[in-house]
């Protein structure tokens with residue numbers, strides 16, 4: 001990145017922002033600009049001119065009004081745990097809006113079953129506050145939830161905890177308080193947030209918008225009582241296609257609240273990364289999650305006995321979590337899943353990983369790099385249940401065609417699979433390749449883990465090959481009519497819209513952000529020239 005870009009911060013704006021949020025919360029140092037200038041996958045076109053971190057709705061609205069009056073692009077950033085170019089600058093002199101200080105839980109109302117948070121609150125913090133009350137949100141976080149924010153999750157949408165029953169993060173939204181590009185405030189829902197629907201669904205317009213329509217400032221989510229009973233089951237399948245047929249049937253049956261499946265490649269990576277210290281922490285967490293100390297001790301013993309040898313080397317393991325109001329209901333769901341799995345040629349294996357996923361939902365984000373310090377980047381498609389096996393077969397065949405080039409470049413691949421309510425399967429191919437890490441890795445991973453990994457040199461040739469392979473996978477996603485979370489600047493959203501939808505989206509953008517300042521280029525909305 002050219003050094004001269006760091007000197008472009010317009011000082012009158014900087015002084016105004018400092019008067020709004022305090023001088024310590026306006027940053028122009030190289031490290032802060034570098035951190036905001038790249039996500040986990042790539043750098044933006046430019047470094048940001050400065051980073052501003054408001055702490056309240058009023059500070060946010062005044063900051064956005066000032067930046068907008070100066071005519072500069074604005075890039076909201078939650079925890080920066082994404083990899084589709086969503087928050088990186090797409091134009092010179094971008095101001096990066098750091099939402100991390102807006103991390104408060106504003107109100108928990110068990111009597112009305114809603115919780116209101118500032119958009120920079122993490123999923124881990126929200127769950128820690130709700131757990132003692134026996135409450136949670138229906139969708140309750142992505143695996144990155146230790147750091148990733150609820151505002152980021154609603155802007156990109158999320159898979160994982162609770163998604164098997166309740167779908168994605170936005171399906172829990174009751175109301176949003178938005179700050180628009182000119183600094184004005186838009187509130188969705190009723191006068192006091194307790195129920196989402198009152199006329200057209202304005203909240204829905206901002207969910208999955210990747211920040212192009214406005215900045216989420218405050219978010220009210222629906223609460224539910226945390227289910228009293230849990231169950232776990234894991235199965236291994238001889239092929240990915242058989243596993244996907246079973247997962248589709250589990251989804252149709254609506255029996256598992258979470259699922260997580262891997263291919264043999266990803267299983268190997270996960271096993272390499274796990275450490276003895278990690279095992280001890282994991283055992284403690286799994287034991288603590290069980291209803292009695294006897295059940296806890298038995299679970300820990302089961303893990304120790306099973307070690308890591310319980311997954312066949314070439315199998316496709318599927319891990320399922322179940323929850324419900326009665327133990328008998330959960331047992332019935334587990335039994336139904338077992339019948340489905342066996343009918344597709346699955347075998348029952350130790351349910352250790354399913355238990356660990358629930359016991360430690362938000363682990364440190366050390367999987368942002370591979371076990372030998374390699375870079376990591378996933379790409380995903382949500383596909384109709386019936387089409388998942390065929391789509392997986394096509395991706396595999398593309399990777400088989402690239403195998404020689406992958407091997408020469410040191411690139412390895414794996415897959416993660418999950419389901420979304422009763423409607424979709426997510427197939428997520430992931431790439432590992434030798435390449436230098438970014439500031440976001442240093443900031444997001446545990447220092448002790450990072451210190452054990454080698455520092456790799458820049459390797460643009462390997463990255464170019466990963467880019468080429470990602471493009472081929474995107475073509476397959478398009479062919480199968482996939483939808484995507486985290487659209488950012490990666491997924492071909494615009495190309496998949498009919499003319500009327502696109503005209504509506506452009507008109508909405510022109511109304512809410514007439515200067516085209518918010519995340520220009522994201523979702524395929526072209527930056528306006530000023």
Ligand SMILES: Cc1cc2nc3c(=O)[nH]c(=O)nc-3n(C[C@H](O)[C@H](O)[C@H](O)COP(=O)(O)OP(=O)(O)OC[C@H]3O[C@@H](n4cnc5c(N)ncnc54)[C@H](O)[C@@H]3O)c2cc1C
Nearest residue numbers: 078079080081082086142143149151152155158159211216
């Ligand atoms: C190790 C790891 C595990 C992951 N696991 C999962 C998983 O299980 N499920 C899953 O779905 N994803 C997962 N992710 C992807 C990612 O973490 C999620 O998409 C997460 O929701 C991003 O949140 P964030 O706060 O980091 O958002 P950011 O990356 O900071 O931003 C994402 C987008 O939202 C916009 N944005 C952020 N905050 C606001 C706001 N307040 N108002 C308007 N726009 C805003 C940004 O401009 C950007 O376009 C994982 C990532 C990692 C690194």
